[in-house]
Amino acid sequence: MQPTETLHLRQVEVGGNVPYTVEVGPGVLSRARVEARQIALIHDEAVPQVWIDRLSAALSPALLLTIPVPQGEACKTLEVLAGVLSKLAAANLPRDGAVVGLGGGAATDLAGFAAASYLRGVAFYTAPTTLLGMVDAAVGGKTGVNLPEGKNLVGAFHPPRAVWCDTDTLTTLPPAVFREGAAEAYKHGLISDPSLIDRVLAPDFVPGSATFTDTLADAIAVKAGVVTRDLLEAGERAYLNFGHTLAHALEAVTQHAVPHGDAVGYGMHYAALLSKAQGGEDLTEYTRAFLRWQQPAPLPTLTYDDVQPYMARDKKADAEGVRFVLLHALARPYLTRVPDAVLREQFGVWQVEIWGGGWLGAVDYTP
């Protein structure tokens, strides 16, 4: 594909108490503007130097310090957070300074929580460099870290002042990591904008194609719309968790050996099976098609009893138990409690398909 869209940029607006803009397209890191005279840049170690340099040049001369953190979930710990906060304090980043996050969704989640808690909150800007980070983590103001007991159990709502999604950064992403992130875009198709279902699986869903910036921006716009209408997750926002209850459990039980987007791929199929079992339309062909395309990382052998305790710890749980996001039909999500017998039975159906069906094609389950 030719990069025919060099100058085609999209802006997605996010509302709420403090509205902000998501800039999408090639080269947007060069256009980054921060309203602060002192800036700390936090990036994950896997970000190629070319993108760190591109953003640093745009932030200069206000760039006070740069803090590298480990790639992926390894950076989302209270220990890494403590180190980052000490560096901000040692550098005397002032209250009117800003924190900028650059990297995958894990690094920007960590950077956002550092910004939320340092001096009880300084301005935050975020530049995701993965598809997952752009479609999911960058919009909505959720920041945080994990605990040994589970994922995302600590954090804050701290919306960014701006989000920069430079599609050039996706060109240096390993293909499996790109496909991982597509899970959230596909999910946005299932819960809200069915046009995305075909567009995400199409051959031109590739950074640099003529259609890529628009498809990406439309996927981001689904989340932007939801969080604009529901900033504190009182209702509709929970729909974004379609597929995530099992996904978070799979991540926790495998100690994050399975990447988030891959776990969401698996989790969406479980949620589609539950939806059907609870009387909804049969959407399982869509979730199968996605898994076939995504080729997620293989899972170890797991039983329902292995994952149930982690699902019970889901943030959507309250004193009465866990709630699932299910689909009546395409773009018709709802939140419901599911009887444990149904959860267990459909886990069995899911399990047989995942390990036994062969329809996942090229996925290799040998250790």
Added chain:
Amino acid sequence: MQPTETLHLRQVEVGGNVPYTVEVGPGVLSRARVEARQIALIHDEAVPQVWIDRLSAALSPALLLTIPVPQGEACKTLEVLAGVLSKLAAANLPRDGAVVGLGGGAATDLAGFAAASYLRGVAFYTAPTTLLGMVDAAVGGKTGVNLPEGKNLVGAFHPPRAVWCDTDTLTTLPPAVFREGAAEAYKHGLISDPSLIDRVLAPDFVPGSATFTDTLADAIAVKAGVVTRDLLEAGERAYLNFGHTLAHALEAVTQHAVPHGDAVGYGMHYAALLSKAQGGEDLTEYTRAFLRWQQPAPLPTLTYDDVQPYMARDKKADAEGVRFVLLHALARPYLTRVPDAVLREQFGVWQVEIWGGGWLGAVDYTP
């Protein structure tokens, strides 16, 4: 003094986005009511069992777990926070659960930040058991922990749903700890309600006296009024930091060997000297009178250069430097930058008075 006021309770209202009530008087722990079916109680180890039992009985049967934490600043670390958060997660405290803090201001600051960050925020209730905690920490929604680089550098604004100030708990406080806390009440006299100046130093400022609940409630009301008008510390709220810029530096440089209220006693005198040097009324007799009454913990020998780096890290600092809260006159505070030459010169004046004057009476400076 006879406890003649057994049934005399006061309520102080705090406004803002989510208003709440401070209940003041003997026995209010027995009246504690929490709107949650699962509750975690976090208390500091120094709280006498009788008060833990009194509150636990009021919270039962919703009390899910009780977490003791170290007394004083020792609990305000990211390490202690990590342990508390893990216990909340292991007990599966749900999103609609509540965290209750009981103890000194340090423990309730920690408990509040745990509530603010666990699952990105659960309901918080607080029951201060020290005078300092009642007058200062309990109202205003500031929560957080310290970093090795300085005090209160990490945290969140997370107002409580209710504050219970049971004056009975003050009867078991060591006298020096009671006098420590009086610094904040006296400060509220200097910056806002001069009637408190005499009332705090009067012989009947003793828990159980006929006037105590009213004096305490009036001191709390000063802070409640300020935070109601200025929830996010954009302006007036900074006035509450009168005396605190040097105080925080003294605490940091002595590694918290000097208690907060004692440091505020010292810091208010420095701020009064700065106020006079900058053309304000001479209020130094008031701050001397307070120190004479308080008999703060002795300070090690310190130079301006010892404390200056810590003052430079004050949260009121921005890219242009540190700002001080000074007084034009009683109840007329203002926020200003002070030239370094004046800061250094008045530190010298303060230093000579503190170490050399003898007017502090019984304070023993021998090691």
